[in-house]
Every structure is written in C-alpha cells, then in structure tokens.
Amino acid sequence: MAKAAIMGYGTVGSGVYDIIRINAAKLTKSAGEDIDLKYILDIREFDDHPEKELFTKDVNDIINDDEVSVVAEVMGGLHPAYEFTKSLLMAGKNVVTSNKELVATYGSELIATAKENGVNYLFEASVGGGIPVLRPLACCLAANNIKKIAGILNGTTNYILYQMITNSKSFDMALKDAQANGYAERNPAADIEGYDACRKIAILASLASGFEVDYSEISTEGITNITLDDVKCARELDAVIKLIGYAEFFENGKIYAHVAPMMIKNGSMLSGVDDVFNAVLINGDAVGDVMFYGPGAGKLPTASAVVADIVDCIVHKGMSRRIGWIKPRSSIAAGKDDKKFSYFVRADKNADITGFGTVTEFRSLGDENVFITEPMTASEMDEARAIVKTAIRILD
Amino acid sequence: MAKAAIMGYGTVGSGVYDIIRINAAKLTKSAGEDIDLKYILDIREFDDHPEKELFTKDVNDIINDDEVSVVAEVMGGLHPAYEFTKSLLMAGKNVVTSNKELVATYGSELIATAKENGVNYLFEASVGGGIPVLRPLACCLAANNIKKIAGILNGTTNYILYQMITNSKSFDMALKDAQANGYAERNPAADIEGYDACRKIAILASLASGFEVDYSEISTEGITNITLDDVKCARELDAVIKLIGYAEFFENGKIYAHVAPMMIKNGSMLSGVDDVFNAVLINGDAVGDVMFYGPGAGKLPTASAVVADIVDCIVHKGMSRRIGWIKPRSSIAAGKDDKKFSYFVRADKNADITGFGTVTEFRSLGDENVFITEPMTASEMDEARAIVKTAIRILD
Numbered sequence: 001m002a003k004a005a006i007m008g009y010g011t012v013g014s015g016v017y018d019i020i021r022i023n024a025a026k027l028t029k030s031a032g033e034d035i036d037l038k039y040i041l042d043i044r045e046f047d048d049h050p051e052k053e054l055f056t057k058d059v060n061d062i063i064n065d066d067e068v069s070v071v072a073e074v075m076g077g078l079h080p081a082y083e084f085t086k087s088l089l090m091a092g093k094n095v096v097t098s099n100k101e102l103v104a105t106y107g108s109e110l111i112a113t114a115k116e117n118g119v120n121y122l123f124e125a126s127v128g129g130g131i132p133v134l135r136p137l138a139c140c141l142a143a144n145n146i147k148k149i150a151g152i153l154n155g156t157t158n159y160i161l162y163q164m165i166t167n168s169k170s171f172d173m174a175l176k177d178a179q180a181n182g183y184a185e186r187n188p189a190a191d192i193e194g195y196d197a198c199r200k201i202a203i204l205a206s207l208a209s210g211f212e213v214d215y216s217e218i219s220t221e222g223i224t225n226i227t228l229d230d231v232k233c234a235r236e237l238d239a240v241i242k243l244i245g246y247a248e249f250f251e252n253g254k255i256y257a258h259v260a261p262m263m264i265k266n267g268s269m270l271s272g273v274d275d276v277f278n279a280v281l282i283n284g285d286a287v288g289d290v291m292f293y294g295p296g297a298g299k300l301p302t303a304s305a306v307v308a309d310i311v312d313c314i315v316h317k318g319m320s321r322r323i324g325w326i327k328p329r330s331s332i333a334a335g336k337d338d339k340k341f342s343y344f345v346r347a348d349k350n351a352d353i354t355g356f357g358t359v360t361e362f363r364s365l366g367d368e369n370v371f372i373t374e375p376m377t378a379s380e381m382d383e384a385r386a387i388v389k390t391a392i393r394i395l396d
Numbered sequence: 397m398a399k400a401a402i403m404g405y406g407t408v409g410s411g412v413y414d415i416i417r418i419n420a421a422k423l424t425k426s427a428g429e430d431i432d433l434k435y436i437l438d439i440r441e442f443d444d445h446p447e448k449e450l451f452t453k454d455v456n457d458i459i460n461d462d463e464v465s466v467v468a469e470v471m472g473g474l475h476p477a478y479e480f481t482k483s484l485l486m487a488g489k490n491v492v493t494s495n496k497e498l499v500a501t502y503g504s505e506l507i508a509t510a511k512e513n514g515v516n517y518l519f520e521a522s523v524g525g526g527i528p529v530l531r532p533l534a535c536c537l538a539a540n541n542i543k544k545i546a547g548i549l550n551g552t553t554n555y556i557l558y559q560m561i562t563n564s565k566s567f568d569m570a571l572k573d574a575q576a577n578g579y580a581e582r583n584p585a586a587d588i589e590g591y592d593a594c595r596k597i598a599i600l601a602s603l604a605s606g607f608e609v610d611y612s613e614i615s616t617e618g619i620t621n622i623t624l625d626d627v628k629c630a631r632e633l634d635a636v637i638k639l640i641g642y643a644e645f646f647e648n649g650k651i652y653a654h655v656a657p658m659m660i661k662n663g664s665m666l667s668g669v670d671d672v673f674n675a676v677l678i679n680g681d682a683v684g685d686v687m688f689y690g691p692g693a694g695k696l697p698t699a700s701a702v703v704a705d706i707v708d709c710i711v712h713k714g715m716s717r718r719i720g721w722i723k724p725r726s727s728i729a730a731g732k733d734d735k736k737f738s739y740f741v742r743a744d745k746n747a748d749i750t751g752f753g754t755v756t757e758f759r760s761l762g763d764e765n766v767f768i769t770e771p772m773t774a775s776e777m778d779e780a781r782a783i784v785k786t787a788i789r790i791l792d
Contacts, residue, residue: 023681026541132536140701142422274663295684301683
C-alpha cells in the first residue's frame with residue numbers, strides 16, 4: 001500500500017482525486033499495490049466533499065508524515081509550489097507535477113534534489129497534458145540524438161487559430177469564443193502571447209538535450225498579430241498558420257529555439273491538429289519523425305498523466321529515473337541568426353521586393369503580393385520589415 | 397559497462413549494430429554506462445565486416461557467457477528464435493526483440509520466464525517499428541482503462557492504399573510499385589492479407605488488457621479485395637480506406653478485435669497517415685484519444701526501438717518491468733456480433749436495399765448506389781452480402 005497526497009484541489013487536483021478513486025482497480029494492477037490517498041492540501045474549505053477528512057491546510061502534515069511516499073503538486077504557480085516541492089523531496093518523498101512554470105524555472109534544482117534524496121521528480125503532465133511525450137522522449141527515443149522538435153503546445157491558441165481557419169472568425173471573435181467555451185482565461189496573455197508554449201518547449205528541449213534550456217532566452221511571439229487576412233492568404237497557398245514551439249539541436253551543442261506562429265503545408269501531420277488538441281513532432285537521427293497527439297489540457301487528461309507519474313514513482317521505489325537535465329556551465333542558446341527559415345510574406349503590390357531574391361509560390365491577391373522567401377535569418381527579415389505587412393516562418 | 401549481443405544480422409540487426417556504434421556517446425548517457433557489443437550471431441559469413449571477430453554461429457557462446465547481460469533477438473521467425481530466447485532468459489539474460497510473430501505467439505510464456513529469472517523481455521519494436529507506443533501504453537496511460545485501439549499497423553498496405561488513393565493506381569500496380577520500392581516482399585501475403593497487422597493488434601490488445609489475446613481468434617481480412625472503384629467511391633464521401641487493426645475492450649472483460657479495411661473520414665488524424673507511415677490511436681477512459689505516429693518499419697527506425705529496449709534493460713538491471721500480460725483462464729475474445737459497425741456499401745442500382753433501413757450519405761454513382769448503413773453486426777451484413785458489391789466498416 002502506497003500512501004499519496006494531492007497538493008491543490010483545483011481542476012487537475014480534483015481530476016487526480018477522481019482517477020485515484022474511480023480507477024483504483026486499474027491503478028493497483030499498474031502499480032503492483034494499492035494507492036491510498038491520505039491528504040489533500042488546499043487553503044479553501046471543502047466541507048461538502050465526501051472525503052472532507054482528507055483535507056488539510058498545513059503542508060507540514062504531509063512533509064512530516066513518514067507514511068506518505070508520493071505527492072502530486074497540482075497547485076500551479078511558482079510559490080509556494082517551489083518551497084513545498086523542495087521540502088517534500090528533501091523529506092524523501094517522490095513528487096509529480098503538472099506545473100510547467102515550476103519545472104521550467106526550477107527544474108534542474110528540483111531534479112537534482114530528488115536524485116540526492118533517492119526519490120523522483122516527474123512532470124509528464126507539464127507538457128502536452130495527457131499526451132505521453134516526455135517519458136517516450138527520454139526512454140523510447142533513448143538511442144537517438146534528437147535533431148528537432150516542433151510542437152503545437154497550447155490548446156487555447158490552437159483553438160483560436162482553428163476558428164479563424166475553419167470558421168473565418170476574426171482573432172477577437174475567436175478569442176471571445178474560446179473564453180465562452182472555457183478554453184481561454186479571462187486574462188488570456190499567458191496563452192496568446194506564447195508564454196505557456198515557451199515553458200513547454202523549454203522543458204522539451206531540456207529533456208532532449210540533458211541540459212537546462214533557459215526559457216527566458218527563447219524568442220517568444222504569440223498569435224495576437226495574426227489576422228484573418230493572414231489566415232486566408234495562407235489558405236491560398238494550401239497552408240495553415242499554427243503557433244509552434246520549435247527547437248533545433250546543433251552538433252556543437254547549441255540549441256536554437258523559438259515560439260512563433262508558423263506556416264504549415266496542408267497534408268502534413270501537424271497541419272491536421274485541430275481544435276484544442278496538441279501534438280509534438282520529434283525528429284531523431286535514427287528514428288526520423290515521430291509524432292505524439294492528444295488532448296493538451298483538461299481535467300481528466302492532465303490528471304491521467306499526473307497519476308501515471310504517481311504509478312511510476314511507486315513502481316520505481318528507491319530508484320532514480322533518468323528523466324531530467326542539469327544546468328549547463330554556460331548558456332547553450334544558439335543566436336537568433338544561427339537558423340534560417342523561409343518566410344511567408346505579404347507585401348503591398350507597390351513594395352519593392354527585389355531584395356528577397358528568388359521567391360516562390362508568388363501570388364497577386366488584391367492589392368498585395370504574397371510569396372515565400374528563400375531561407376533567411378531573423379536579422380535579414382528584421383531589415384526587410386519596413387516593406388512587408390506580414391512575415392511568418394515556414395515549418396518544413 | 398554492459399555487454400550486449402545481437403542475434404540476426406539482417407536489416408534490423410545491422411541497424412542495431414550501426415546505432416550502438418554511431419550513437420555510442422548518447423547511449424552511454426542514456427544507459428548510465430557504456431554498451432559493449434560482444435557477439436553477433438548469424439549463420440552467414442561476414443568476412444568483410446570491420447568487426448568480423450564479433451560474429452559467431454553458435455548461440456551457446458552467448459548463452460554461456462556470464463558477461464552478456466542483454467541480447468537483441470532480431471532474427472525473426474518462430475524457430476529457433478523461441479528456443480534461443482527461452483534459453484537466454486533462463487540463463488538470466490535480458491532479451492529485447494522486434495519479432496512480432498514470436499511475441500504474439502509465445503509472449504505470455506517468455507514474459508513469465510523473464511519474470512521468474514529476474515530479467516526482462518521487451519518488445520517495443522514489435523509494433524509500430526520506431527514509434528514509441530507499447531511503453532507509453534503500459535506506463536504513461538497506466539491510470540486509464542483502455543477502451544479502444546485503432547491502428548494503421550502495416551506500412552506496406554498503407555503504401556498500397558495511399559498509391560490507390562492519391563495516384564489512382566490499381567491494387568496490382570500499387571503492389572508492384574511497393575515491391576519495386578522495397579516496401580513489399582516478393583511474397584507479400586503476410587502484409588496484404590493482414591497477418592502482420594493481426595499479430596500487432598494482438599500484442600497491443602494483450603498489453604492494454606494484461607491478458608493474452610490469441611491472434612488466431614482475431615478476424616483478419618486484408619486489402620486484396622479493395623478495388624480502385626472502392627477507393628474512388630470513398631472519395632465521393634470525403635473519406636479514405638485504410639487497413640485498420642481494431643480492438644475494443646468491454647466492461648465484462650471481453651475484447652472484440654479485427655483486422656480489416658475500414659473507411660475513415662478525411663480530417664481525422666488517422667486519415668492523414670500517408671505513405672508507409674504507421675499510427676496507433678488509443679482511447680483511454682481518463683485521457684480520451686491519443687495518437688502515436690511515425691515510421692512503422694525500416695532499418696534504423698526499428699533498430700531505434702530495439703536499442704531503446706536495450707538501454708531500458710540496463711537502466712532497470714535486476715528489476716522486472718511491468719510491461720506484459722498473462723494467459724487468461726479462458727478465452728476473452730468477444731463474439732463477432734458483439735460489436736456493431738456502420739458500413740459503407742456499394743450496391744447495384746437495381747438491388748433492393750430497403751432491408752438496410754435508414755441509410756445516410758446516399759449517392760447514385762453511375763449504375764450503383766452507395767450509402768452508409770446504420771450500425772449492424774457482422775452476421776447481419778453477412779446476410780446482406782448477396783445484394784452488396786462492397787461493404788466496408790466505418791471507423792468512428
């Protein structure tokens with residue numbers, strides 16, 4: 001019998017509770033022993049909860065209880081999640097989490113603390129919600145040098161773009177729609193400005209390389225500048241615009257990463273990822289392209305990944321899993337010009353575009369010319385900004 | 397330093413060799429120690445091989461070498477692969493394999509033998525080639541009761557159907573094309589009759605349920621009856637025809653499974669799986685739908701999965717992984733009529749189709765009527781066969 005605790009009884013926390021209770025038989029089979037939920041930490045009152053006796057407001061109840069071996073931190077935010085997690089790991093307890101902000105910010109330290117204390121800090125749910133992706137990347141692709149990762153990592157922005165693409169909604173209308181459906185927060189900045197996707201590609205790149213990729217060094221652009229006209233022009237080129245977290249791993253150990261809207265040709269696997277779904281495409285030198293697809297958020301999908309990590313901790317009692325990374329001695333971020341992309345460009349019909357050299361897929365649409373450039377650096381595009389209305393990188 | 401051996405130096409075996417040599421640094425990082433290749437077993441001569449001293453024709457060299465801790469069985473076929481694997485496991489060696497026939501036939505026994513001897517028998521490469529799918533199913537979806545699996549599990553047939561769909565080739569032409577490109581064997585029966593996909597869905601269903609699903613009890617239909625006209629009619633309904641390995645898990649513990657051509661609406665994720673690629677869609681009660689996509693065959697992709705299993709065995713030295721199944725006390729196969737499907741039907745214009753009740757998507761095409769039936773059992777469709785030219789299940 002393994003004793004567990006949940007920290008934070010919000011959407012994901014209540015999902016973890018539900019799965020532990022409803023799928024108890026399956027969990028016992030998977031873990032090899034019963035999972036007994038001993039505490040739920042939350043500062044709020046849950047007097048009507050059928051198991052209200054499990055609730056506590058004091059994290060020390062969990063830290064000081066030698067019976068508890070695994071804790072799900074699903075409270076979110078950096079503080080006090082960081083302090084609680086650190087204390088729990090130092091007290092010899094396994095911690096699993098869906099908290100991407102915490103993993104992206106304090107991952108190296110918490111992974112090291114877990115190792116020093118012979119326990120695990122697992123975070124499958126922090127990227128891709130319910131989609132199995134971090135463990136497959138670390139374990140199933142263990143024989144590969146990872147070359148490239150491209151992911152649709154944020155469901156809110158994918159939903160907004162999908163509404164623009166499929167139902168020709170404006171960005172503002174699509175955002176309101178997302179909010180009405182509970183897919184976007186009232187303050188949607190973390191999603192639409194790309195901050196959420198930035199944490200996630202940082203975690204993916206860190207795990208793929210074994211070295212912490214500092215998310216603050218990742219060039220991050222959201223979808224707020226994408227217009228319905230952009231989406232329609234992309235359609236003319238048989239393509240869609242998606243918000244992509246991108247990372248490329250160079251032979252010299254440097255990693256190029258960005259979060260930005262990118263154009264994707266229809267017919268490719270990522271182009272078909274609609275609605276709030278997420279997908280992560282990973283290219284390894286032996287396997288080639290593999291893709292993981294599924295629900296990137298939501299109560300039960302995310303909880304599914306959290307509980308799988310709980311099971312993993314129980315199965316691997318006393319053994320440190322090789323899922324993590326260390327801080328590099330110096331920055332491993334490649335420069336923004338170390339990687340060239342072709343761009344999808346919209347320019348005024350009168351603009352002088354000869355500076356772009358040989359362009360392809362040229363179309364005259366109304367008072368605009370649209371085309372695709374040769375591969376160029378971000379600085380080269382910055383210089384050309386004055387004469388373009390829109391410039392969106394192409395994902396190849 | 398972990399000592400390894402390869403049994404069978406064919407396509408996959410030489411890929412395993414290449415990865416162990418070329419990606420040695422990455423493997424050491426993943427496994428936590430160097431992997432030293434000590435033997436390659438093959439009955440053929442490889443006198444020109446740069447490491448010809450590794451080759452042996454006698455499996456006892458490996459079985460009796462106490463230094464060898466992990467062996468990749470990539471020789472294929474049932475015998476002597478079964479006897480070699482059994483002896484190696486009993487000698488306390490981990491065995492990893494890409495041999496789906498062996499896993500589907502002797503899986504329960506070899507998994508049990510591994511457990512009894514404190515070692516592992518891992519077979520990630522047996523389904524989906526390089527695609528991580530078995531370990532994610534067993535570990536990342538550990539909190540889910542699996543409800544349904546639908547997979548494009550055979551690259552050869554997917555290539556043939558893709559050529560029929562995209563380039564309007566006849567089945568015979570597409571098959572010749574596949575053979576010319578090395579995607580199909582000279583005797584293509586195992587692929588085009590669905591036998592290969594049958595082994596793979598049996599392995600997936602066994603792993604998902606924890607009980608051996610006897611592949612000989614799975615209704616298996618290949619793609620040899622699919623005509624270019626079928627493919628074109630499907631296109632009229634905005635759909636494609638794919639060979640699908642299907643399994644559904646009932647609450648009573650019974651499992652319905654089949655391999656058959658199925659119709660899939662365009663726009664769904666499986667419909668976009670083109671060329672020789674494979675994909676497995678898994679539905680779990682907590683996570684919903686997740687999909688794993690990638691190269692389902694090929695030298696390095698398949699070897700990528702084999703070597704990942706080697707790494708896993710080294711990392712989990714002395715620990716039995718919970719990836720496997722046992723033989724059920726009695727058959728768990730559901731009856732063929734325990735699951736209803738809607739069918740895509742082509743019938744002569746003069747045929748009396750009133751017996752199908754309320755049909756949808758009705759089209760008159762030339763001298764035919766095409767439509768989609770209400771959900772019906774296999775026996776109900778068998779009774780109607782006399783009046784239909786083609787009847788293909790719909791994957792919903």
